[in-house]
Amino acid sequence: MMRVFIGLLLPLLLLSGGIARAQSPVSETELVAFYDQLNAYQTPQYRPLPALEQLRLPATFSGADLNALHLGERQIVRIDLVYTAYRLNPSFSQRQLNLSRIRNLAGLTPGLLHDETITWTLVEQTGCNSPAECQPYFHGFVVYVAPRYSAATSRADLDSLTRKLAAFAKTRPAAKKGRKPSGKKVACNLPASRYSIRQMARSVHRSYRCSLDAPQIVRFKMTVDEHGATQAVELLPTSQPICAPELTEALRQSIVFASGFPIDRGRFPFLVKGEVRLPLGSLQLLGRPDLAITGFALPDSVARRYRLTLRKKDKRDYCEARLTKAGELLAAADTAAENMPLPPDAGVVAQVLRRHPEWDKEVVVTDVTGSMFPYTYDLLTWLQLSALEDEKTFVFFNDGNDQPDKDKRSGKTGGLYHVKTDSYEAIKSKLVEAMKAGGGGDAPENDAEALLYARQLTSDSTDLILIADNYTFPRDTKLLKNTTAHVKIILCGVQDYINPRYLALARRHGFSLHTIEGDIQDLSKLVEGETITIQGQQYQVTRDGFKLVSKT
Structure with missing residues (x-):
């Protein structure tokens, strides 16, 4: 269950390696430049994300507030500055007030604005039109945090994962080659x-x-x-x-x-x-x-219940479905996931892979750190339901085999495990091995290092599928500067909008992005200054990438 904290940011920020390393104060020019590139959207009333732990820092925060909370091993992944659109005085400047609030927060927490792993968002609430109506609306910073995962904390996840996969397998044994497909056509x-x-x-x-x-x-x-x-x-x-x-x-x-x-x-x-x-x-x-x-x-x-297959044959689409007894597959998935805290898009991996049956030759590269636990489960249950006809290569990465964050070096972080097989059990075994070796540590992972490692395992013409966390952006994307790899990124954890850094990465390298709602392609054709709508949200192309400018 999500807990709400009101108070201290400083202990949390000092735990972040990026913040601890950056101690120089922010100039007014830097502050304005930082502010102008922030994501921004309007909403009737702010509603926090349900899947992340949050703390709230009121607009009137003081030094006493900053000394009231002890967070332990947590880290910031996102900060929202929330305010209302209503103005009692027409000459009032919300921009100047927002700049002042960010300046105060940055002054008390050195390096905060330099940490590129944190996503910032301006949220303007439009649902009130008087001081009395706006009084109950929250004004201030909402800071989302995540735990620091380790091999020790991953063991509990592994135990839960093993139990749920075993329960799932009892009702739906893995298909074997040569066996007649189960269920009634x-x-x-x-x-x-x-x-x-x-x-x-x-x-x-x-x-x-x-x-x-x-x-x-x-x-x-x-x-x-x-x-x-x-x-x-x-x-x-x-x-x-x-x-x-x-x-x-x-x-x-x-x-x-x-x-x-x-x-x-x-x-x-x-x-x-x-x-x-x-x-x-x-x-x-x-x-x-x-x-x-x-x-x-x-x-x-529906796809789970009927073991649905949508394919192309002789340049024509066709559909095949098999019904197991009394919704066996759907019930099995629900039973296995019972009491498991799942995000709204917990089935995104299976959904995208079913949406693209033509992705049968690609190498799958996936983050198996603690934050990705629900999606790891989704991948494995999809593999149980979809017997592989040919050998497939999987690369699992855990961001450094639990080494201290301060010792991680771009391109040499490690924690990479691969397997080439058509056996579900062999895939699961290698994934579990990777999870046991490390939980991830800080939020940003070594996705680019894992992609380049996967590229060495196969031909240059083979596309790569990256299963990644939308909340956190890889620390090492500069490694992809000269890559010619074709990468399809399945984004996990997209709840309110797509992380603009992933849009920028896809535009820069010609990658495609895939969410539970649909596919996002051809971003490299966009020009600076253009505003586009993606899955109901408006983004503007900037010199440095993308920023959210409107949210439905």
């Missing part, structure tokens, strides 16, 4: 649209009249309910103006499904992905429609 068809692709493309053409300077392909995704009604349409990032509201509405009106996703005798909500080529009509001379449906995805619970 049931009817499974892709959802039928009311119109043909060509008719839908013509409808979009009639509804969308935006003038464009250059041809481009715009990818989109739609969520559809069990009755076939479209719930939402989202355009994926694009580097050029496309009259987004008009295109979104044209797609909503034109792409219509007759029902939900049909499996057995039921109908289920689903996600449909597609792309449209602009300007519309450019392919008419070739006799091809400007619109294409590129894939479907179903909720995690």
Whole structure:
């Protein structure tokens, strides 16, 4: 259960290696530059993240507040400065007040603003319109902290993981090669649209009249309910103006499904992905429609229950489903996860891997430190349900085999373990070995070192899948400066927005990002100053990367 602390920051900050090393005071120029690049969003009333432990420092904090709390072995991962939009005096400057508050905090905690592992966010509350209404709203700093994991603290996680995997295996034994697939094969068809692709493309053409300077392909995704009604349409990032509201509405009106996703005798909500080529009509001379449906995805619970397979065969999509007795798989997953504190996106690894069955040759690189425990469980249960047809390479990293944080050196941190096999038991054994050897220590990990290590184990043409923690950003990404690797990053722990540092990393190197909601690609096409919407949040491309500028 999350606990709320009000008070001391100083002992926590002194435990952070990055802060302890940076002791120079912050100049006014540095402070303004720091402030101008902060993430910022509005919300009716601030609601803290449920998955992280937090402490609150009121706007009126004093030296006494800073001497009231003892945190022990914890570390900062994020700081939110929270205030209200209401102004009693029209000439009041919230910016100047925010700068003053950050200046005071930084003055009492040397090195705070220099610690690149901490994510800062400005949160403006818009739900009150008078002093009386705003009085109960929180004003001040909300500081999110995480424990410092070690091999000792990982042992408890390992015990829990072992018990839950054993419980899961009893109800769903791992599949073996050559064994007939378990469960009864049931009817499974892709959802039928009311119109043909060509008719839908013509409808979009009639509804969308935006003038464009250059041809481009715009990818989109739609969520559809069990009755076939479209719930939402989202355009994926694009580097050029496309009259987004008009295109979104044209797609909503034109792409219509007759029902939900049909499996057995039921109908289920689903996600449909597609792309449209602009300007519309450019392919008419070739006799091809400007619109294409590129894939479907179903909720995690449905995919588990029916052992669902969505694949391409002879350039066509097809669906296969097998029903085990009385929802065996779904019940097994729920039973195994009982009493386990899981974040909202605990199934993100399995969801993304099921969404991309074509990722069958990639090397999987995964963080197995303490913060990633729920996602480690998710990976292993997915492997139990998905018998590997060919050998696959896995690289597990624990950020240095429990060596002291002060001794870690970029590129030479260690704690890397790999296995190439088609055996679930061999994969689990190697993962457990990596977890036993170290819990991670401080928050930032050695992801880049692990990626370069994985690259040495396979051919340069093989893509890498990195399973990473959205809350914390790797300390060693400078190692990737000259890399030509193609990396697909599955982000774990995305609850309110994607860490802008990962967006910047993907843009810089041409990587793709994948969350439980969808896929984020082609960020390298974006130009500085451009504002884009990603999974409902608006980000601006800056000289140094990205910053959040609006949140729904």
